[in-house]
Amino acid sequence: MGTKHTGSASEVRALDAYIKLMRAADSVTARVTRALAKHDLTISQFGVLEALLHLGELHQNELGQKLLKSSGNITLVVDNLEKRKLITRERSSEDRRFVWVRLTKTGEAFIKTVFPEIVPVITDSMVVLSPFELEKMAEYLRQVGQRAAGPA
Amino acid sequence: MGTKHTGSASEVRALDAYIKLMRAADSVTARVTRALAKHDLTISQFGVLEALLHLGELHQNELGQKLLKSSGNITLVVDNLEKRKLITRERSSEDRRFVWVRLTKTGEAFIKTVFPEIVPVITDSMVVLSPFELEKMAEYLRQVGQRAAGPA
DNA sequence: GTTAGTTAGTTTAATACTAAGATAATCAGT
DNA sequence: ACTGATTATCTTAGTATTAAACTAACTAAC
Numbered sequence: 001m002g003t004k005h006t007g008s009a010s011e012v013r014a015l016d017a018y019i020k021l022m023r024a025a026d027s028v029t030a031r032v033t034r035a036l037a038k039h040d041l042t043i044s045q046f047g048v049l050e051a052l053l054h055l056g057e058l059h060q061n062e063l064g065q066k067l068l069k070s071s072g073n074i075t076l077v078v079d080n081l082e083k084r085k086l087i088t089r090e091r092s093s094e095d096r097r098f099v100w101v102r103l104t105k106t107g108e109a110f111i112k113t114v115f116p117e118i119v120p121v122i123t124d125s126m127v128v129l130s131p132f133e134l135e136k137m138a139e140y141l142r143q144v145g146q147r148a149a150g151p152a
Numbered sequence: 153m154g155t156k157h158t159g160s161a162s163e164v165r166a167l168d169a170y171i172k173l174m175r176a177a178d179s180v181t182a183r184v185t186r187a188l189a190k191h192d193l194t195i196s197q198f199g200v201l202e203a204l205l206h207l208g209e210l211h212q213n214e215l216g217q218k219l220l221k222s223s224g225n226i227t228l229v230v231d232n233l234e235k236r237k238l239i240t241r242e243r244s245s246e247d248r249r250f251v252w253v254r255l256t257k258t259g260e261a262f263i264k265t266v267f268p269e270i271v272p273v274i275t276d277s278m279v280v281l282s283p284f285e286l287e288k289m290a291e292y293l294r295q296v297g298q299r300a301a302g303p304a
Numbered sequence: 305g306t307t308a309g310t311t312a313g314t315t316t317a318a319t320a321c322t323a324a325g326a327t328a329a330t331c332a333g334t
Numbered sequence: 335a336c337t338g339a340t341t342a343t344c345t346t347a348g349t350a351t352t353a354a355a356c357t358a359a360c361t362a363a364c
Contacts, residue, residue, distance in 0.1 A: 007271065009283075010275065010283065011271055011275055013278075013283060013286050013287060013290070014271075014274055014275040014277075014278040014286065015271065015274060015275070016290050017278055017286050017287075017289055017290040017293070018180065018274045018277075018278070020289075020290045020293035020294050020297060021173075021176060021177055021180065021289075021290075021293055022177060022180075022181070023220065023293070023294075023297040023301075024173060024177075024293040024294070024296045024297035024300065025173055025174060025176075025177035026220050026297075027220075027296075027297045027298075027300035027301040028170065028173065028174075028296070028297075028300040029174070030220075030300070031300050033322095042349080042350070044350080044351090059312080060312075060313065061311085061312060061313085064312095068175065068178050068179075069351080069352090070351075070352055070353075071312070071313060071314085072313085072314070072315075072316090072351085072352070072353080072354090073350075073351055073352070074313085075313065075314055075315085076314095076350080076351085077350090095311095095312090095359075095360070096312095096358080096359060096360085097311065097312040097313075097358070097359045097360065098311095098312065098313090098359095099312080099313070119159065119163055119166075119167065122166055122167060122170045123162065123163055123166040123167070124299075125166075125170075125296055125299050125300040126165075126166040126169055126170070126296060126299075127299070128295040128296060128298075128299045129292055129295060129296065131161075131162065131165060133292055134165050134166065134169050134292075135165060135169075136288065136289075136292070137169055137172075137173075137288075137289060137292040137293070137296075138165070138168050138169040138172045138173075140281055140285055140286075140288070140289040140292075141169070141172035141173055141175070141176040141289070142172050142175075142176070143280040143281060144176045144179075144180070144277055144278060144280060144281065144289075145172060145175040145176035145178075145179045145180075146179075146280075147276075147277050147278075147279070147280045148176065148179035148180040148182070148183050148277040149175075149179040194319085194320070196320080196321090211342080212342075212343070213341085213342060213343085216342095221321080221322090222321075222322055222323075223342070223343060223344080224321085224322070224323080224324090224343085224344070224345075224346090225320075225321055225322070226343090227343065227344055227345085228320075228321085229320090247329075247330070247341095247342090248328080248329055248330085248342095249328070249329045249330065249341060249342040249343070250329095250341095250342065250343090251342080251343070
């Protein structure tokens with residue numbers, strides 16, 4: 001979105017912040033995507049493995065909420081990880097609507113090597129900010145994200 | 153990415169900011185996507201029309217750089233807008249590698265009604281921040297985006 | 305218990321996107 | 335002029351994503 005729009009000052013500020021938000025997200029995502037491609041992983045697949053590593057077994061439902069992806073998409077992402085034997089699926093016996101997703105031994109070893117390789121890719125994008133600035137930015141983004149996630 | 157990762161303080165800060173960045177971008181994008189769907193527009197299509205409205209005629213190349221999309225994708229996006237007669241294509245006579253993309257009368261009228269409808273969708277996501285905070289966030293995001301867009 | 309409503313997951317169809325390669329036009333150096 | 339490198343666009347093939355429709359399983363109310 002160009003800066004040529006002539007609206008009120010607050011409109012201009014908001015639109016400018018929007019552009020910067022999208023560009024930053026796109027650029028960081030592109031970097032992470034490239035780094036993950038070496039391991040034949042998409043960001044969503046990485047997100048699933050990482051969540052399982054740090055949070056333990058989860059339902060597909062929980063994974064979908066965590067990654068902000070549709071249930072249909074989670075089905076596919078988990079399918080692909082299952083084919084590579086990085087995770088297992090098991091239908092819950094207590095409530096048969098749920099499916100437990102768990103890391104296999106292989107999957108755990110795999111994500112334990114990939115994760116530390118991705119961390120510096122992310123941190124490097126942030127080194128331009130001081131600790132204080134980084135925390136401020138995170139807090140601002142949290143508020144914006146929460147607002148945007150709200151109704152309408 | 154969960155908060156369970158135990159790394160250095162600066163790693164934790166950077167990863168947390170990364171999560172917040174992605175969530176905010178996803179949430180705002182989802183809102184804008186829904187608003188544009190009413191007009192059968194994708195975000196990329198809207199981006200092209202908006203750029204043409206505020207910057208005038210552009211080459212596909214310039215559009216690709218502006219929207220951070222691949223040249224192949226721009227071809228498709230412009231194709232679809234051309235089919236709806238919202239833009240025209242014309243190969244440059246000075247340098248025949250370039251293709252000029254311009255708004256048609258219809259396209260200009262169209263984006264002039266859609267744009268003011270999208271602005272409040274964006275600004276509403278930002279109202280939780282003061283003008284000062286919004287400008288700070290934009291500046292931080294600009295720096296992060298520029299860093300991430302850089303080499304490797 | 306039966307019915308109605310909700311929730312989890314899967315399937316299907318359509319779309320957007322990228323990467324890689326092909327084509328064509330231009331430019332720089334000889 | 336000729337060669338090689340660069341640039342812009344288009345094409346192709348493959349993947350990720352969503353929305354919507356569907357099945358299955360649970361819950362609550364009567």
